[in-house]
Amino acid sequence: MDNERIMRRALELACLSYNEWETPVGCVITKDKEIVGEGRNRRETSKNALAHAEIEAINDACRNLGGWRLWQCELFVTLEPCPMCAGAIINSRIIKVYFSAYDKKNGACGSVTNLFEIGFTHQPLLEGGLLEEESSDMLRRFFMDLRTYKANHKALFQNSVDKTL
């Protein structure tokens, strides 16, 4: 599989999160360009701060490959990893990371800091911006939908309060 096709699979996974009112982020791990792990953001549904796409994919790949060192594996994710996920990538010895959209507020692969370049024991290679537009568009639409939902929800809430008065 080529890199673009793999990232499109990560975007499919992000889309599944979108449909569950989760921030749409998907992740795929490959070895020799074959998929060995997949994950998507489920923080709200699982009620767990750790349930980011990359963490789920690393868990899946460790299970599938039977060890904690993901030697020669590459990780594809639709949003720049946060510090937790960048740290998990370092810990699991992933060799290269591709991400789509940049995360100006919480990105630890260049935006706020770059954890792969400040002297930790393992330093993965990095390529940002692969299918950036597709992922950025999906995230933009999601946050618009969420704002609309919250506005409607607030109105409904207001109505229900008014009825009880």
Next chain:
Amino acid sequence: MDNERIMRRALELACLSYNEWETPVGCVITKDKEIVGEGRNRRETSKNALAHAEIEAINDACRNLGGWRLWQCELFVTLEPCPMCAGAIINSRIIKVYFSAYDKKNGACGSVTNLFEIGFTHQPLLEGGLLEEESSDMLRRFFMDLRTYKANHKALFQNSVDKTL
């Protein structure tokens, strides 16, 4: 419970990891100084790069408290958090971190970098060095034991190779 007693519980958990040939690190999460989550390093036995003490404790606390935001919770860990764990602490909104021993090679709370001070959205408070000597001693003994074990293992391996020649 006072801070020292809570850290002693984290040291007990570290000791359990020691007995399984895991790097001895234990972690406790409290709310109003009562324990709401516990974890210990199990990376080798679980064959999972994510199975650090802090990650296990955050998982446990999210399960016990029924949400991903660990508001007003404090985390006690026997070794300075790595980038993954420091990131997980930020993501779960823990208010304060106490750690014992410093980790010069992989510490993300002051040693290599300080992820709580470089502009991420949540910035936990930090106190290093609580019962530092107890934890440092345990880690030192562990790595001495591990070196001895590996040296013996190597000798055994050499013997078995010799016998087959």
